[in-house]
Amino acid sequence: MGTGVIELESISYNYGGGELLSDVSLRLQPGSFHFLTGPSGAGKTTLLKLCYGALLPTAGRLMAFGEDIARLDRDQMALLRRRIGVVHQDCRFLDHMTLAENVALPLMVSGRAETGVQENLTELLGWVGLGSRLDSLPPELSGGERQRAALARAVILSPDVVLADEPTGNVDWEMSQRLLHLLVELNRMGKTVLIATHDLSLIRAAKSQVQARVLRISQRRIQLAGADL
Amino acid sequence: MSKGDIRNLLRRDQRADRVVPPTGFTAQLTLFVSGAMAFLAVFALALSLASGRLADRWASELAGAVTLRINAPLDQRAAQVEAALTVLQQTPGVASARALTDEEQAALLSPWFGSDLSLDTLPIPQLIEIIEGEPGLDAAGLRLRLGAEVPGAVLDDHTRWREPLVDAATSLRRLGLISILLIGGATAAMITLAANASLAANAQIIEVLRLVGARDRFIAGAFVRRFTYRALFGAAIGTLMGMSGVLLLPEASDAGGFLTGLGFQGVGWVLPVLIPVLGAVVAFLATWFAARRKLKELS
Structure with a gap:
């Protein structure tokens, strides 16, 4: 093993007494684009959570940027998460803060909120098509707007890896294509992208835009899929 | 924790402070507890200082006098x-x-x-x-x-009754100081409870902050600042009210005896000013330790 930004070595994860993932190995190469698919409850979200350290494997070793995640203390874990942007299925905003404040949250917590933030923020929100919603509160946004805002928040620190959990789960086809386009653009900027989705049409649509590797979680293990998609 | 760390933790940052919602019963609880405790601390301090003065006066007045009784x-x-x-x-x-x-x-x-x-x-x-x-x-x-x-002469150097009086006054002074310590401890306990409640109520916000890369110091700082400044404000109000109450006490007089001499005198009026500062220090430490413990639990 080596050279991957995130590497799972024979990972297992037990949940509620049962084994959800068993002997999973995966290496995300820098600048690669992956889809992770599988039926609901197969462990897609769990695998993403393992990748950004929200969960720790019950067996095996998980390396992120060459560091064994299990050996990181809380401060080191925080620094690691600044290198991994995550788009959650439920977006996870702070509802009492404006959209601009939510998107700028990673800058604020990393102490980079002072330098030219407003210009960058406006530019970033313009890129995801939310330039006019800076002062809106999260509950005032539609599902698609929330997903795009979550994507903006995930990339504001220019992370090396972007993980997206069902980013098109609550949006219509047109919006899902727009989100996919944004993720592809990020990949072209050199970011490693891993998208967990059960939406096969999204994967098919991506084929024309990016060279993606499609992984399927089935029976607690990861398999390479592709020909049938 | 270094001086720089403390300064950074206390430095007002409106954007960072907004990550914790400004509402909730813990805000009122902290203000009320700090105010009430500061009010009580002013009286405990006044009692302690007055007892000290009384002990000194009795000791000095009686020490130089002896009575001879001719029966x-x-x-x-x-x-x-x-x-x-x-x-x-x-x-x-x-x-x-x-x-x-x-x-x-x-x-x-x-x-x-x-x-x-x-x-x-x-x-x-x-x-x-x-x-x-x-x-x-x-x-x-x-x-x-x-x-x-x-x-027929009996010499009385007053030792027999001077010592118990001075002991009583010294004990009163000690009780006043113990009361101040207890008030500080009770304040710390209440603010710890309030901080814990606030941290628990904001567990989801803490989770989001962690997901975007916030370190414990950043998260704890947002809570520490809020509770420290609330305690400072509440204690300042309580101290002002307590000092007003002391001002309204009757002037010291021979006719009134001990009870009319409970106020502050001279530089003693400066000491209550330290109460809000001490309240803020207590709140800072209580919230800091509560936050560190809770954040460890939540990890």
Whole structure:
């Protein structure tokens, strides 16, 4: 093993007494684009959570940027998460803060909120098509707007890896294509992208835009899929 | 934690402070507890300072005075008083000695027997007031000499009742200081509870902050600042109210005795100003430790 930004070595994860993932190995190469698919409850979200350290494997070793995640203390874990942007299925905003404040949250917590933030923020929100919603509160946004805002928040620190959990789960086809386009653009900027989705049409649509590797979680293990998609 | 860390934690950052919603019962609880405790601390401080003054006054006023009592039949009393005064004049450490007049003795007894007391009707001993000089009086030596030359003389250097009074005043001062410590401890406990409640209520916000890369120091800082400044504000109000209450107490007077001397005097008025600062320090430490513990639990 080596050279991957995130590497799972024979990972297992037990949940509620049962084994959800068993002997999973995966290496995300820098600048690669992956889809992770599988039926609901197969462990897609769990695998993403393992990748950004929200969960720790019950067996095996998980390396992120060459560091064994299990050996990181809380401060080191925080620094690691600044290198991994995550788009959650439920977006996870702070509802009492404006959209601009939510998107700028990673800058604020990393102490980079002072330098030219407003210009960058406006530019970033313009890129995801939310330039006019800076002062809106999260509950005032539609599902698609929330997903795009979550994507903006995930990339504001220019992370090396972007993980997206069902980013098109609550949006219509047109919006899902727009989100996919944004993720592809990020990949072209050199970011490693891993998208967990059960939406096969999204994967098919991506084929024309990016060279993606499609992984399927089935029976607690990861398999390479592709020909049938 | 270094001075720089403390300064950074306390530095106001409106954007960072907004990550914790500004509402909730913990805000009112912290304000009320800090205010009430500061109010009580002002009175405990006033009590402690007044007790200290009283102990010092009693100790200094009584330390330099000794009383000689002549218990003798009426026909021998004048001679024994004369002999005692002669002995006292020859005794080193006696600055002055004089027999109290009948009026002065009647005044001493008037609280118990009324002002129209006639000393002729009671077997009252003659009192001689002795003022000690420098160096002090050798009470044991004087007693021996008086025993030989003035058989009816009893020397009272006030030790018997001065010490319990000074002890009582010193104990009151100690109680006042213990009260202040207890008030500080109770404040710390209440603010710890409020901080824990606030941290638990905001567990989801903490989770989001962690997901976007916030370190414990950033998250704890947002809570520490909020509770410290609330406690400072509440304690300032409580202290002002307490000082106003002390100002309204009656002035110290002989007629009122101890209870009318409870206020602050001189530089003593500056001490209550420290109460809000101490309240803020207590809140800072209580919230810091509560946040560190809770964040560890939530990880």
